[in-house]
Amino acid sequence: xxxxxxxxxxxxILLFSTGLLVVSRxxxxxxxxxxxxxxxxxxxxxxxxxxxxxEHIYLASILTVLVKVxxxxxxxxxxxxxxxxxxxxxxxxxxxxxxxxxxxxxVSYNTIHPIKLANTIxxxxxxxxxxxxVLIGLFIMVSRKKALMAVVGLITIENGLFLIAxxxxxGMPLLVEFGIFFDVAVGVMLMGFFAFHxxxxxxxxxxxxxxxxKG
Amino acid sequence: xxxxxxxxxxxxxxxxxxxxxxxxxxxxxxxxxxxILAGTIGPVVATVxxxxxxxxxxxxxxxxxxxxxxxLDALSALMLAVIALVxxxxxxxSIPYLNREMAHGVITISKLGWYYFWLNLLIPAMYATVIVNxxxxxxxxxEATTLVSAPLVGFYGRKESLEATWKYIIIxxxxxxxxxxxxxxxxxxxxxxxxxxxxxxxxxxxxxxxASLDPALMKLAFIFILVGYGTKTGLxxxxxxxxxxxxxxPSPISALLSGALLNCALYGILxxxxxxxxxVGPEFSSGLLIIFGLLSxxxxxxxxxxxxxxxxxxxxxxVEHMGIIVLAVGIGGELGYFAAAxxxxxxxxxxxxxxxxAGEVTERYHTRDIRQIRGIVHSAPLLGTFLFAGTLAVxxxxxxxxxxxxxxxxxxxxxxxxxxxxxxxxxxxxxIFASMLYHCVAMAFGRANELILPSDGASTVPVHPAMSLxxxxxxxxxxxxxxxxxxxxxxxxxxxxxxxxxxxxLSGPDASGTWLDRAAFRRARTGLLTLDKPSLxxxxxxxxxxRLAVEHIKTKSKSEQxxxxxxxxxxxxPVLTLLVLxxxxxxxxxxxxNQVGAVLR
Numbered sequence: 088x089x090x091x092x093x094x095x096x097x098x099x100i101l102l103f104s105t106g107l108l109v110v111s112r113x114x115x116x117x118x119x120x121x122x123x124x125x126x127x128x129x130x131x132x133x134x135x136x137x138x139x140x141x142e143h144i145y146l147a148s149i150l151t152v153l154v155k156v157x158x159x160x161x162x163x164x165x166x167x168x169x170x171x172x173x174x175x176x177x178x179x180x181x182x183x184x185x186x187x188x189x190x191x192x193x194v195s196y197n198t199i200h201p202i203k204l205a206n207t208i209x210x211x212x213x214x215x216x217x218x219x220x221v222l223i224g225l226f227i228m229v230s231r232k233k234a235l236m237a238v239v240g241l242i243t244i245e246n247g248l249f250l251i252a253x254x255x256x257x258g259m260p261l262l263v264e265f266g267i268f269f270d271v272a273v274g275v276m277l278m279g280f281f282a283f284h285x286x287x288x289x290x291x292x293x294x295x296x297x298x299x300x301k302g
Numbered sequence: 303x304x305x306x307x308x309x310x311x312x313x314x315x316x317x318x319x320x321x322x323x324x325x326x327x328x329x330x331x332x333x334x335x336x337x338i339l340a341g342t343i344g345p346v347v348a349t350v351x352x353x354x355x356x357x358x359x360x361x362x363x364x365x366x367x368x369x370x371x372x373x374l375d376a377l378s379a380l381m382l383a384v385i386a387l388v389x390x391x392x393x394x395x396s397i398p399y400l401n402r403e404m405a406h407g408v409i410t411i412s413k414l415g416w417y418y419f420w421l422n423l424l425i426p427a428m429y430a431t432v433i434v435n436x437x438x439x440x441x442x443x444x445e446a447t448t449l450v451s452a453p454l455v456g457f458y459g460r461k462e463s464l465e466a467t468w469k470y471i472i473i474x475x476x477x478x479x480x481x482x483x484x485x486x487x488x489x490x491x492x493x494x495x496x497x498x499x500x501x502x503x504x505x506x507x508x509x510x511x512x513a514s515l516d517p518a519l520m521k522l523a524f525i526f527i528l529v530g531y532g533t534k535t536g537l538x539x540x541x542x543x544x545x546x547x548x549x550x551x552p553s554p555i556s557a558l559l560s561g562a563l564l565n566c567a568l569y570g571i572l573x574x575x576x577x578x579x580x581x582v583g584p585e586f587s588s589g590l591l592i593i594f595g596l597l598s599x600x601x602x603x604x605x606x607x608x609x610x611x612x613x614x615x616x617x618x619x620x621v622e623h624m625g626i627i628v629l630a631v632g633i634g635g636e637l638g639y640f641a642a643a644x645x646x647x648x649x650x651x652x653x654x655x656x657x658x659x660a661g662e663v664t665e666r667y668h669t670r671d672i673r674q675i676r677g678i679v680h681s682a683p684l685l686g687t688f689l690f691a692g693t694l695a696v697x698x699x700x701x702x703x704x705x706x707x708x709x710x711x712x713x714x715x716x717x718x719x720x721x722x723x724x725x726x727x728x729x730x731x732x733x734i735f736a737s738m739l740y741h742c743v744a745m746a747f748g749r750a751n752e753l754i755l756p757s758d759g760a761s762t763v764p765v766h767p768a769m770s771l772x773x774x775x776x777x778x779x780x781x782x783x784x785x786x787x788x789x790x791x792x793x794x795x796x797x798x799x800x801x802x803x804x805x806x807x808l809s810g811p812d813a814s815g816t817w818l819d820r821a822a823f824r825r826a827r828t829g830l831l832t833l834d835k836p837s838l839x840x841x842x843x844x845x846x847x848x849r850l851a852v853e854h855i856k857t858k859s860k861s862e863q864x865x866x867x868x869x870x871x872x873x874x875x876p877v878l879t880l881l882v883l884x885x886x887x888x889x890x891x892x893x894x895x896n897q898v899g900a901v902l903r
Contacts, residue, residue, distance in 0.1 A: 221479075221483070225476065228472070228476065234468065237472055241472070241475055241476065241479075244476065244479050245479065248479060248482055248483060248486065251483070251486055252486050252489075255486065255490045256486070256489050256490055256493050259438055259486070259489065259503075260436070260438060260489075260500065260502065260503055262436070262438070262439060263436065263438030263439060263441070263442060263503065266438070266439060266441075266442030266443075266446075267442060267445075267482070269442070269446075270442060270445040270446060270449065273446075273449050274445075274449055274471070274475060277449055277452055277453070277471065278471060278472075281452070281456065281464065281467055281468055281471065284456075284459070284464060285464050285468060288459070288460075288461055288464055289461065289464075294468065297464075297465040297468055297469070298465075299461060299462050299465055300462055300465055300466060300469075300545075300546045300549075300550070302605055302608060302609065302610075302611075302614070
């Protein structure tokens with residue numbers, strides 16, 4: 088299998104795992120899927136680095152593994168254990184969620200496909216998949232109630248943006264890339280802390296309990 | 303000169319850890335001064351250095367330093383000056399504010415350490431945002447300011463503040479992801495048509511080569527940037543986190559967020575606006591800015607009219623003023639840019655001042671509920687004057703500085719033939735003026751003769767323990783030591799109205815610094831209700847205003863009085879600035895604003 092096909096295949100795996108994320112009701116499964124998603128992303132960036140020979144992409148993939156696969160998962164699992172929360176009920180049924188997500192994927196394929204970019208790695212799927220990930224991440228954030236799922240959605244968005252950067256410009260400049268990973272790491276820790284804190288004060292991590300401030 | 307730049311960022315970071323470390327040393331409450339000192343030095347030194355840097359840029363022109371990492375022009379200098387002055391006000395006002403919170407038992411030494419830790423990270427992050435050259439690094443730093451300010455927003459750890467913090471983190475981070483997408487698109491545009499170099503995302507490089515950037519990509523990028531940074535700037539309709547975050551944080555932090563942090567995100571929009579205009583022509587971004595500007599001014603009006611929370615009122619006013627700045631930039635023209643530059647500065651000082659005043663009002667009335675804050679001018683004349691002057695300033699009334707810049711914005715809009723925008727803005731500003739003044743007049747001059755209970759326990763009702771004496775049924779079981787709900791004298795004797803109750807209130811124990819926990823508070827509330835019925839008849843004879851003022855002072859302990867005075871003393875300088883800049887805009891300020899205007903073009 089040549090590299091382009093492998094890239095394309097990985098992108099589809101990425102899309103599939105992100106789709107699964109939407110229908111997963113068990114939080115542990117969602118966190119596992121997120122880790123898997125980040126791992127596939129790291130694999131894609133290694134592939135891109137190997138094909139193009141740009142060294143700093145290797146660094147980005149190492150950071151992806153460290154921050155998103157290991158770090159974020161550890162924080163999320165830790166908070167999950169602390170708050171003793173297993174299952175999640177979303178705002179809508181799985182069937183409806185899935186239908187909406189398919190719609191989002193179609194939208195991204197339709198909008199991205201006509202755009203021709205000079206620098207794109209020649210995998211036709213990676214850019215639409217990346218855009219879908221951003222949209223699905225947003226969808227997860229609005230359609231789920233548990234605070235932890237907001238973190239999962241946010242990391243999905245970040246992953247989508249990372250893939251967009253990877254497939255259009257071979258990643259951002261090194262210093263910027265580094266800064267983004269730093270922000271993600273600190274952000275996940277902070278959100279984990281606050282999710283935990285919300286659980287102690289509100290005795291739940293359902294974000295629909297956060298409804299006191301109005302007007 | 304470059305040495306100055308690095309030094310600007312240096313003092314805060316280590317002192318953040320010093321303050322945190324000191325708070326772990328099991329100091330006694332009296333020794334909190336050490337922590338406060340450690341936490342204050344850094345920002346004060348940074349203020350001096352930032353002001354010197356800004357002055358240098360204004361007098362000697364743009365500076366590139368640190369092998370192209372740092373770039374300062376007039377816009378950065380303006381932002382530096384704004385952050386410097388607002389952070390100076392915030393850290394100095396923090397001293398009396400936190401002292402009283404410590405005395406009331408609201409915060410512990412450990413909390414104090416964390417406060418100064420995050421504050422000392424937030425301030426350098428804001429400085430850095432406006433002096434780096436790379437648009438990507440600016441993004442990283444704007445995101446960083448969200449992260450380090452979130453713990454300050456949730457500082458009190460109450461339900462409401464946690465809710466505000468969560469909304470703030472989530473909405474700001476999602477919003478700013480869009481800005482990253484915009485920056486990515488700019489990077490794509492840069493790499494597509496320009497030679498690749500380490501400087502591909504640098505502002506200086508991009509602006510020089512803006513004409514060769516792909517217009518379609520830049521348009522798309524600008525939309526994402528406007529939505530993304532607009533969320534952090536608090537432009538409607540992405541502003542929903544702002545009133546929550548700004549009202550729930552401690553008042554010095556509210557001042558910092560409104561005065562300085564909003565401007566950091568605005569800085570990103572302004573930079574991209576210049577870039578987009580050079581790449582695709584002026585109409586596209588100007589139109590968008592005018593729409594978002596007007597929308598932000600219009601959107602807040604119903605919320606301001608119906609507002610019952612003093613700090614939320616001010617927060618919505620911030621949304622409005624960000625709208626005015628964006629409108630001014632959208633209108634453009636020499637006058638528009640000049641007005642925008644002035645307005646950034648004027649709003650920052652006015653709003654930071656107002657949040658500190660709101661903090662003082664809250665400190666005395668123990669509530670942010672506008673309906674319960676009455677007659678400040680009688681009970682605390684200087685503070686009442688500040689509140690009134692500040693409201694006039696914020697609403698753009700002469701002779702204050704905000705009037706000058708708002709007037710110029712409207713004039714600029716007429717001058718550039720944007721009659722619709724000008725007329726609409728004028729009408730909307732009129733309504734905002736009326737609604738803010740309505741609230742302010744009631745708070746400053748009103749008479750407290752009505753007891754309004756909040757529908758939930760969210761805001762506090764002033765209760766005086768002495769009031770429980772004649773009615774032992776409901777209100778006797780106060781847990782006076784448990785910290786949670788504040789109790790206050792001045793408003794209650796006014797509330798109960800009857801002369802007998804007033805005597806009781808006067809002869810009761812010193813109520814400043816006494817607190818009820820939530821359960822006791824509920825009981826007190828019912829107790830207060832039963833108590834209040836007989837006093838309804840006695841309410842015909844209203845308490846004399848002067849009496850309130852005297853009593854207000856009597857009930858304060860010595861240290862609290864000192865802290866109150868210090869706080870008012872700190873507020874004198876900004877209110878004078880508001881007044882002086884309103885009466886007379888010196889020629890050097892005009893020159894500097896013109897320089898900023900040239901960058902915005």
